[in-house]
Amino acid sequence: MARPKEFDREEAVKRAMVVFWEKGYEATSTDDLLRAMGIGRQSMYDTFGDKHRLFLEALQRYQAENAAGLMERLRSEPSPLAALEQVFLVIANESPAERARGCLGVNAITELARVDPEVASVSRAAAMTCEAAFERVVREAKRKGEVRASVDERQAGRFLLTALQGLRVTAKAGASPEALREVASFTVSGLRAR
Structure with missing residues (x-):
């Protein structure tokens, strides 16, 4: 009879996600992951397969959490443009350590997307979700007269x-x-109705 797993899979993935986020995929060793997750090597291989599979699961979890946070921020203000600006200002308002760590999704794109089709696929799916959310916000902002009628929602979402x-x-x-706040303000002001 197989022994039941003695760890919380979700918690293990969350801890692995933090290690990958801090160090990047290539610089993260299996030992780094085992220490962070508090599990043995065999448990990791039995549960996740290998480092790459664990990374993909951690990246998918990150992207899902990130998308949920984005949707929440986009619904946080009565003004669609104000909500959009808040999405950008969150980055400027992060601590220096958070800004230096970056976004696991963007980090994965820059490190692996060109050489790893599975990472590229996860990244494309996340990008489509984000673009669609931005399109909806721009459409709502147009409906409320906050954005010029001539703005193409699809192009704006991609931008x-x-x-x-x-x-x-x-x-x-x-x-x-301050520089990040200026970019956030400029990005949103380019959409504003005149």
Whole structure:
């Protein structure tokens, strides 16, 4: 009879996610993961298969949590444009350590997406979710007269995703909170009805 697992899988994935987020995929060793998760090597292989499978599961979990947080922030204000600006300002308002850590999704794209089709697939799915959310917000902002009627929602959604990813990279590279706030403001003001 097989022995039941003696650890919480969700908690183990969460702990692994933090290690990958802090160190990156390549720099994270199996020993780093085992220490963080508090499990043995065989348990890791039996449960997750290998480091790559564990990374994909951690990345998918991160992307799901990130998408849920984005949706919540986009619904947090009566003004769609104000909510959109808050999404960007969150980055500027992070601690220096949080900005330096960056976004696990963007980190995965820059480290692995060109050489790892599975990471690229997870990244594309997350991008589509984010773009669609931005499109909906722009559509709602147009309906409320906050955004020019001539703005194409699909193009705006894609632009906003790219701006958000770029802001994440800029923050990780050490840009000041003031510079990040200026970019956030400029990004949203470009959509505003005149």
